[in-house]
Amino acid sequence: MSSDRRARGEEALGRIDPDVAGRMREAFAEIAPDFADMIVDFAYGDVISRPGLDPARRQLVTLTALTVLGAGTDLIETHARGALRVGLTRDEVVECVMQCAPFAGFPRAIAAMAALRRAFAE
Amino acid sequence: MSSDRRARGEEALGRIDPDVAGRMREAFAEIAPDFADMIVDFAYGDVISRPGLDPARRQLVTLTALTVLGAGTDLIETHARGALRVGLTRDEVVECVMQCAPFAGFPRAIAAMAALRRAFAE
Amino acid sequence: MSSDRRARGEEALGRIDPDVAGRMREAFAEIAPDFADMIVDFAYGDVISRPGLDPARRQLVTLTALTVLGAGTDLIETHARGALRVGLTRDEVVECVMQCAPFAGFPRAIAAMAALRRAFAE
Amino acid sequence: MSSDRRARGEEALGRIDPDVAGRMREAFAEIAPDFADMIVDFAYGDVISRPGLDPARRQLVTLTALTVLGAGTDLIETHARGALRVGLTRDEVVECVMQCAPFAGFPRAIAAMAALRRAFAE
Amino acid sequence: MSSDRRARGEEALGRIDPDVAGRMREAFAEIAPDFADMIVDFAYGDVISRPGLDPARRQLVTLTALTVLGAGTDLIETHARGALRVGLTRDEVVECVMQCAPFAGFPRAIAAMAALRRAFAE
Amino acid sequence: MSSDRRARGEEALGRIDPDVAGRMREAFAEIAPDFADMIVDFAYGDVISRPGLDPARRQLVTLTALTVLGAGTDLIETHARGALRVGLTRDEVVECVMQCAPFAGFPRAIAAMAALRRAFAE
Numbered sequence: 119m120s121s122d123r124r125a126r127g128e129e130a131l132g133r134i135d136p137d138v139a140g141r142m143r144e145a146f147a148e149i150a151p152d153f154a155d156m157i158v159d160f161a162y163g164d165v166i167s168r169p170g171l172d173p174a175r176r177q178l179v180t181l182t183a184l185t186v187l188g189a190g191t192d193l194i195e196t197h198a199r200g201a202l203r204v205g206l207t208r209d210e211v212v213e214c215v216m217q218c219a220p221f222a223g224f225p226r227a228i229a230a231m232a233a234l235r236r237a238f239a240e
Numbered sequence: 241m242s243s244d245r246r247a248r249g250e251e252a253l254g255r256i257d258p259d260v261a262g263r264m265r266e267a268f269a270e271i272a273p274d275f276a277d278m279i280v281d282f283a284y285g286d287v288i289s290r291p292g293l294d295p296a297r298r299q300l301v302t303l304t305a306l307t308v309l310g311a312g313t314d315l316i317e318t319h320a321r322g323a324l325r326v327g328l329t330r331d332e333v334v335e336c337v338m339q340c341a342p343f344a345g346f347p348r349a350i351a352a353m354a355a356l357r358r359a360f361a362e
Numbered sequence: 363m364s365s366d367r368r369a370r371g372e373e374a375l376g377r378i379d380p381d382v383a384g385r386m387r388e389a390f391a392e393i394a395p396d397f398a399d400m401i402v403d404f405a406y407g408d409v410i411s412r413p414g415l416d417p418a419r420r421q422l423v424t425l426t427a428l429t430v431l432g433a434g435t436d437l438i439e440t441h442a443r444g445a446l447r448v449g450l451t452r453d454e455v456v457e458c459v460m461q462c463a464p465f466a467g468f469p470r471a472i473a474a475m476a477a478l479r480r481a482f483a484e
Numbered sequence: 485m486s487s488d489r490r491a492r493g494e495e496a497l498g499r500i501d502p503d504v505a506g507r508m509r510e511a512f513a514e515i516a517p518d519f520a521d522m523i524v525d526f527a528y529g530d531v532i533s534r535p536g537l538d539p540a541r542r543q544l545v546t547l548t549a550l551t552v553l554g555a556g557t558d559l560i561e562t563h564a565r566g567a568l569r570v571g572l573t574r575d576e577v578v579e580c581v582m583q584c585a586p587f588a589g590f591p592r593a594i595a596a597m598a599a600l601r602r603a604f605a606e
Numbered sequence: 607m608s609s610d611r612r613a614r615g616e617e618a619l620g621r622i623d624p625d626v627a628g629r630m631r632e633a634f635a636e637i638a639p640d641f642a643d644m645i646v647d648f649a650y651g652d653v654i655s656r657p658g659l660d661p662a663r664r665q666l667v668t669l670t671a672l673t674v675l676g677a678g679t680d681l682i683e684t685h686a687r688g689a690l691r692v693g694l695t696r697d698e699v700v701e702c703v704m705q706c707a708p709f710a711g712f713p714r715a716i717a718a719m720a721a722l723r724r725a726f727a728e
Numbered sequence: 729m730s731s732d733r734r735a736r737g738e739e740a741l742g743r744i745d746p747d748v749a750g751r752m753r754e755a756f757a758e759i760a761p762d763f764a765d766m767i768v769d770f771a772y773g774d775v776i777s778r779p780g781l782d783p784a785r786r787q788l789v790t791l792t793a794l795t796v797l798g799a800g801t802d803l804i805e806t807h808a809r810g811a812l813r814v815g816l817t818r819d820e821v822v823e824c825v826m827q828c829a830p831f832a833g834f835p836r837a838i839a840a841m842a843a844l845r846r847a848f849a850e
Contacts, residue, residue: 170335213292414579457536649830658823701780
C-alpha cells in the first residue's frame with residue numbers, strides 16, 4: 119500500500135535529515151504538492167529503504183551521485199550532514215568526495231568539497 | 241617517490257582486476273605510453289589507496305561514479321567484477337546501481353544494470 | 363495500492379511499446395527482479411500516467427530528456443517508435459530532436475537523429 | 485538572407501520573452517557583441533521558428549532540455565514564464581519538470597522546480 | 607546571405623574532413639534533410655569559420671568539447687583525423703585528451719583515447 | 729620525486745593564478761588538507777606542465793573543459809583571467825567559449841560568457 123511506502127520513506131529520509139521532507143513539502147506546496155511525496159515515496163520508500171545496503175553505505179552512494187552529477191550545493195550540504203547522522207565520519211565523507219575527482223574531474227570534487235566545508239562548519 | 245605511488249597504485253588496482261593495468265598499458269602503448277601509468281599512479285596510487293575507506297566502500301563509490309557519469313559498458317563491467325573481488329556481493333552491487341536511479345535517472349541505471357548482467361554472466 | 367501503480371504503469375508504458383516491460387523483466391530477471399517493476403511503477407505508474415499532459419506531449423518530454431542526457435541508442439529508438447504510436451508524426455519527432463541541438467549541442471542531436479533513422483527504418 | 489533569420493528569430497524569441505534578446509545584447513555587448521545575435525539567429529531563427537511543432541510544444545522541449553542539462557536558474561525561470569506566455573498552464577509546466585525526474589533524477593527536477601516557484605511568484 | 611554561410615561552412619568543415627558533410631547529408635537525407643545543412647551553416651559557417659582562432663586551436667576546442675561531453679566514438683575519431691589535417695601532431699592531440707582527465711575524469715579521457723587510437727591506426 | 733611534481737605543479741598553476749593554490753589550501757585546510765596539493769601535484773604537476781602543448785593552448789583546453797562541464801562560475805572566472813596571463817587575448821577567450829555553443833549548447837556557453845564578463849571587468 120501507498121501508506122507503507124510513505125512510512126518507509128519518511129523513516130529512511132528522516133534518518134538523513136528529520137526536517138527535509140517537511141521543508142520540501144512546504145517549498146513545493148503551492149506549485150507541486152505531490153512532488154515532495156514522490157521523492158519520499160520513490161527515492162526513500164521504494165529504493166533507499168531496501169535492505170541490501172546499510173544506511174552508511176547508501177549515503178556514500180548518494181554523496182557520490184550528487185558530486186558526480188554536479189548537484190546543487192544545498193543538496194550536497196544536506197546529504198553531507200545526513201552522512202554524519204547515519205554514522206559516517208567527516209574523514210569518510212571527505213574521502214568519498216575526493217575519490218570522485220579521478221572519475222568525474224576536479225571541478226565537481228571542488229564544488230562538493232566546498233559544500234562539505236559549509237556542512238561541517240555548522 | 242614516484243615508485244611508491246606506482247607500487248601502491250598497482251596494488252590497489254590489482255585488487256580490482258589483476259590484469260587491467262597491463263591491458264591499459266598495451267592499449268595505449270603506441271599513442272600515449274604515460275596515460276595508463278597516470279591512471280595507476282594518480283587514481284589508484286594517490287587516491288584510492290588512501291586509508292580512509294575500505295576497498296569495498298571505495299568500489300561502491302567507483303561504481304556509483306561510473307553509473308552516474310554514463311561511463312562505457314566495458315569500464316562498468318570491469319568494476320562490477322572488481323566489486324565482487326573486493327568482497328561486495330552481487331546483490332550489493334545491484335543495490336548500488338539501483339540507488340543511482342532516483343539521483344541520475346533510469347537511463348543511466350539501465351545502462352549500468354546491463355553491464356552488471358554481462359559482468360555476472362562470466 | 364501498489365497494484366494500481368502497476369496497472370497504470372503497464373498501461374502507460376504499453377502505449378509506448380507493448381513489449382518493453384516484458385523485455386526489461388526478462389533482461390533483469392536474474393540479477394535485479396524488482397528493477398523493471400520499479401520503472402513500470404514509478405516512471406510510468408506514478409509520473410507518466412498523471413493526467414496533466416497528454417501522451418503525445420509526454421513523449422516529447424521523454425525524447426528530449428533522452429536526447430539531452432545522451433541516453434543509449436536502443437532506448438532512444440524504443441521511444442521514437444513509441445512517439446509514433448502515441449500519435450506524433452515522424453516530422454514532429456525529428457523537430458523535437460533538432461531543437462535539442464541549440465540547448466545540448468549537435469553531438470547529442472546527431473546521436474539521437476541516428477537512432478531515429480533506425481527507428482523509422484523498421 | 486540573414487535579415488530573415490534575424491526577424492524570424494526575434495519574433496520566435498519575443499513570444500517567449502519580449503525583453504530577453506535586448507537583455508542578452510546588453511549583457512554581452514562589450515565582450516561578445518555577436519553572441520546574442522547568434523542565439524537569436526540560430527536557436528530561434530533557424531530552429532525554434534520552424535513550423536513542425538507549435539510554440540507550446542517547443543517550449544516543453546526547451547524546458548525539458550534546460551532541466552535535464554542542469555541549466556542555470558535564471559534561464560529556467562525565463563523559460564517557465566515564457567511557457568505561460570505561449571499558452572501552457574502552470575500545471576503543464578510542473579508536469580514537464582516532474583517528468584524529468586525518472587529520466588534525469590530528482591536533483592535536476594528539484595533545481596528546476598525551485599526555478600518554477602520563483603517564476604510563478606512574480 | 608545564406609549561401610555565404612554555406613560556403614564558409616563547407617570550407618571550414620572541409621578542412622577537417624572533406625567527406626563528412628556529404629556523409630551527414632546522405633545519412634539524414636530521408637528523415638531530416640535540413641539537419642546536416644544546419645551543422646554546416648551554423649557550427650562551421652557561423653562559428654568555427656570566424657577569424658579569432660586559427661584552425662588548429664579551434665580543433666583543440668572541438669576535441670576537448672567532444673571528450674568532456676562523452677561524445678560518440680565516431681565523432682571523436684573524425685575530429686582526431688581532422689586535427690591532423692589542420693596541422694596538429696598526434697602528440698598534441700593526445701595531450702589535449704590527456705588534459706581532459708583532471709577536468710572531466712578518466713572515463714571520458716579513456717573513451718576518447720580509444721577513439722584516437724582507432725583514428726591514428728588508419 | 730613528489731617534490732618535483734609539487735614544484736612543477738606550483739609553477740604551472742602559478743602561471744594561471746599566483747594565488748589560487750594558496751587560496752585552495754586555505755579553503756580546504758581544515759577538512760581536506762591534502763586535496764589542494766592533489767590538484768597542484770596531479771592536474772598541474774603531472775598533466776598541465778607536460779611539454780606537448782604550450783600554456784596558451786593548454787588554457788584553451790581548460791576553458792573549453794570547464795565550459796562544457798558546466799563548472800562553477802568562480803572556476804571559469806579564475807581560468808579566464810589565467811588565460812589572459814598566459815598570453816591569450818580577450819577575443820580569443822571569447823571565441824573559445826563561443827565555439828562551445830554548437831558542441832555543448834547555448835546554456836553552457838551563456839553561463840561561461842557571463843563568467844568571462846566578470847573576469848574581464850576586474
